[in-house]
Amino acid sequence: MKALVYLVACTLKNTILETIRKPARLVVTILTIAFIGGLVVLSNVTNKEGTGALELYWLKVILFAFILFLGGISLKTGITSGNTIFSMSDVNLLFVSPLSPRRILIYGIVSMMKTALLSGIFILFQSSTFKTAFGLGFSAVLIVLLCYTLALMMTQLLSLLLYILTNSRLNRKRLVALVAVALCIPLVVVFLVNYSTSGDYKLALSLAAASPALSWFPIAGWASEFALALITGQYGTVVLYLAVSLAFCVLVVVLINLSKVDYYEDVLVASETAFEKQRALKEGNLSSVTDDKKKVRVKKTGITGRGAATLFYKHLRESFRQNRLGLWGPGSIIYVVLTVVLSIIMRNSNGLLLVLTQGLMWAQVFLIGMGRGLKELYMHYIYLIPESSLSKIVWSSFETVFKVIVEAIVVFTIVGIISRSPIMDIFGAFLVYTLFNFLLLGINYASLRWSGGSMNAGLAIVLYMVIVIVTLLPGLVPAIILGSSLPTHLSWLGYFVLAGWELIAGFGYFALSNGILHKCDMSTMQQIER
Amino acid sequence: MIEVSHLTKKYGKLCANDDISLTVGAGEIGVLLGPNGAGKSTLIKSVCGLLRFKGTVTIAGFENHSVQAKRLLGYVPEFPALYPMLTVTEHLEFIARAYRLENWKEYAEELLARFELDDKRQKLGKELSKGMQQKVSVCCALLPRPTAVILDEPLVGLDPHGIRELKAVLADLRAQGCALLISTHMIDSVEENWDVTYIMNRGRIARTVRRTELDSGRRLEDAYFEVTEGEKSGESEAKE
Incomplete structure (x- = not known):
């Protein structure tokens, strides 16, 4: 474990040093921190929470849709190329080391959370939108960032598990796709029933958002419910959905460990694919970068034009x-x-x-x-x-x-x-x-x-x-x-x-x-x- | 034919090429030899006009960014870069049309046959292996019948047949009066066919070796290690 702690600390130290050494990166980092800091100060001074243009259930619907979108992408990569929480250097150096695979998996999850937090920085810039749309202050923005990180962690882990379970097994892939579609059915039914009885899509949407079909929708439902409960101060609900989310993460990690004693092989393929794509992009080779693996039937051929x-x-x-x-x-x-x-x-x-x-x-x-x-x-x-x-x-x-x-x-x-x-x-x-x-x-x-x-x-x-x-x-x-x-x-x-x-x-x-x-x-x- | 004069290329504070001058005449094969990180690829890309630099580069007397120079230049990059949605034939047609070539089809056929690509005409760029992509890349560079060809590690990734053919093509081009500049760190690959070698180290040309000047019995490899290993031992002596 000491080696992994050293690796995390060393990577963090070198990232900070690199930022200091590169003036352009330093300027961007300072500007970003200053901007976010400015937003926090402004929100404390001016943003007294009040009423916004939209009702709060819209925030739940937007969060749900956003996480569902992220989850959809993760699901797709999980049953196709595979998602990876490891870099190629992890694969080459850690997987061949005598460290415990479980500890390496924990290291991967910690690294992934760091990436998730960084990729969610854009949420911090939405404070004015939160104020005008929902009448919420900066604390709500931070809660949404937390919700985003939690959701991203769940989707990435699920993606890894799905890849391990469905790799080269077409029937299992079909089953996963079928389950994913089936999960959406209760929500669609709730919305349609409410819409057909009221004829008002806004009312139908608000009723669907408040229904258990949305609240208990895996990942997207739990995370959006957690965020909204935290914003509105319903701490019992917060504990419930946080517990469910964490239990899901633990269950997935256990399943990854149980489903195959050696998860290295599956991770290796996905890591290599991701690495090759990155390298090809740097080399200007668009052929390797394209995600499009579908067979293209060449019918018409030829190019016209002259010169430029x-x-x-x-x-x-x-x-x-x-x-x-x-x-x-x-x-x-x-x-x-x-x-x-x-x-x-x-x-x-x-x-x-x-x-x-x-x-x-x-x-x-x-x-x-x-x-x-x-x-x-x-x-x-x-x-x-x-x-x-x-x-x-x-x-x-x-x-x-x-x-x-x-x-x-x-x-x-x-x-x-x-x-x-x-x-x-x-x-x-x-x-x-x-x-x-x-x-x-x-x-x-x-x-x-x-x-x-x-x-x-x-x-x-x-x-x-x-x-x-x-x-x-x-x-x-x-x-x-x-x-x-x-x-x-x-x-x-x-x-x-x-x-x-x-x-x-x-x-x-x-x-x-x-x-x-x-x-x-x-x-x-x-x-x-x- | 290819003339580089006082070329300096910097990435921030890092000097990748430091005041480099070299010449490759018509009917000559010039080789850039050097260890990893010597600055060969940067020099090649600068000569082709893909990077900004200080100094001058001319192709047959034309400044390398000019339309005339581009018309005379063929470039085979280190990593083959093909368009994923174009077939092999369309890559050649694209080059022919963009370069406004006339009567190019026969030569294209010849190149495809020579590199065993004739059964891959309708394959898309994304469907080809790296070796095949490299062969298409070579065909694209040679189709405009350039009089100056610049190749960056051209043999990497090719199968034995491809290597043999490319070596033969290079010998043919040389015989036809073409100037060729080849970058490599594989000495064996160029040992049999070269006229002038520029041994690069740390962004500079450490030594220029002409085949005619090389003492009998000495190989290019000996000259290379004299420069690269010699500099290291010189440095350690100075430190002591």
């Missing part, structure tokens, strides 16, 4: 081969469905079109990196093609722009119909949304061009957000003034002003990114490899 334009036609071929709908991946469908559901829920709210446009624009900030255009920078081909740098990035971005236009046409048509907005407003919102994508691409390329692609990832994200906000302001301010001062039938002018500014600023950023492929290090080579 070939990049665009190549992206089209790849997209249509990856999924039948081409530019419409599963992500696009989820995106559209979620937007439509939100529109229906908020259909009676004022300014639905404006609120959704704003929300979708922020979603784009985070989704922009998913496009093939930016991924192309991780391969050497685009750097070596004998064409001008600007024409290569422009053609390489076309697929992303097309995809956004196609999504936007569908989303804004549906949202426009649901919100019964004037056609000029809908068209204006469509322009703002699509040209924002153009602007974001420009900002991405320009920031790569001027940072040389060698900036710390955390600092880059912070700066990127700041640049996006600062760039938007000169268009946003006149758009808001115009939109709010003009009569309602002319409010579309506000959208057009913002869209016009996005276009101008986008062109500016694209011009600034000229020569990007000569002026930055290839993205995969940021790590020092001599």
Whole structure:
């Protein structure tokens, strides 16, 4: 055990030292701590708990849905590639050592909890949302973080157990999938029965949230019930659901130990798979990184275009081969469905079109990196093609722009119909949304061009957000003034002003990114490899 | 043909390549030899224009970032990077179209046959083994008929047939007047076919060895260990 304690302490010490030695990382860490500290102080000074815009059962529903989503992913990895709580260095050094496998498993769980806590930091930034939506202070945010950590621990352990139990056993995998679906049935039935009797989806949702079908739903139900009970001060309930969750963890750990005397083999495969993916990503090999293991039937073949334009036609071929709908991946469908559901829920709210446009624009900030255009920078081909740098990035971005236009046409048509907005407003919102994508691409390329692609990832994200906000302001301010001062039938002018500014600023950023492929290090080579 | 002049590449405070100058002429095979961490891969990537650096690199007199230089350059990376959703044939077609090549199909067929890829034409990038990916990567680099080829550890991952073929291809290219720069730390793989070797250590070229200058009976390996082991023993003597 001494060796494992030493390993944990040593890793922690080296992480701190590395943070101190790397100025960019240090700045990000200090900024994050200062920001969170500021939020705590602010919440103590100003956030006297009161009433929010939403009832508290919504928090339970959101937490439940979020954990269910996390659990779904864990379940999928558990019965496919396997999740792992160990790194490759653990496998190579600890598994061959004379240490007890049980102790090594405890070490793995402790390491995983550390990762869970770190990955949950984003929750700490939600204090203002908690205040406005539910009238809750910072203590509630901390409780949700605790709930998230607890849920993540349960899902990871369950994933590991499922992998061990179902590895190479198709029937067991089917059984697990069947059980997972069956678990959802009581909840769906409760909701549907209440909805059919009351006809009010909000009431049906609140009744379902209060029902045992949700409270006793494994992991997601227990964790969300635990969080809500702690927030509302029902300590008996807190103890009950905490005990259930911990008992579940202990049971899973015991089962991992009992189901196979040697869990090393199963963990080894999952760890190796995860390690290979990480290494391949660093090497720029997208073939190994792709999770898509399904067999692709090659029907149409060939690429058209000449020179830099070939990049665009190549992206089209790849997209249509990856999924039948081409530019419409599963992500696009989820995106559209979620937007439509939100529109229906908020259909009676004022300014639905404006609120959704704003929300979708922020979603784009985070989704922009998913496009093939930016991924192309991780391969050497685009750097070596004998064409001008600007024409290569422009053609390489076309697929992303097309995809956004196609999504936007569908989303804004549906949202426009649901919100019964004037056609000029809908068209204006469509322009703002699509040209924002153009602007974001420009900002991405320009920031790569001027940072040389060698900036710390955390600092880059912070700066990127700041640049996006600062760039938007000169268009946003006149758009808001115009939109709010003009009569309602002319409010579309506000959208057009913002869209016009996005276009101008986008062109500016694209011009600034000229020569990007000569002026930055290839993205995969940021790590020092001599 | 390939001229590197005073190239310096730094990662923060770390100097990966320190004031490197080298030349590989037409019809020559230049070898970059060095232990792990010597700076070979960084130099190769800088020469190909994938990294920023101080100094100048020219290919047939053209600055390495220019369109003219790119047209003349072929690059085989250390780790083969293929597009998961493109077939083997489509990789070649992509290169042919992007480079605006004419009459490329016959040569593509020849390359595929030479590297035993003719039965893998319709295989996707993600379905190929690492060795197969490396072969496709070599074919992509050679398809534009470059006059300067840069290869980073090209034999790693290849099967015996692939190794033999690649060595033969390199000899052919050399005979056709192509300039080749090969980075490796496997001395045996280049022993039979080289003209000039740059032995790198700690980011610098520690010694330049020309085949014609190597005394009879001495091998490249001897020169390599003289430099790398010699520096170590020199250092320990100085410490004492």
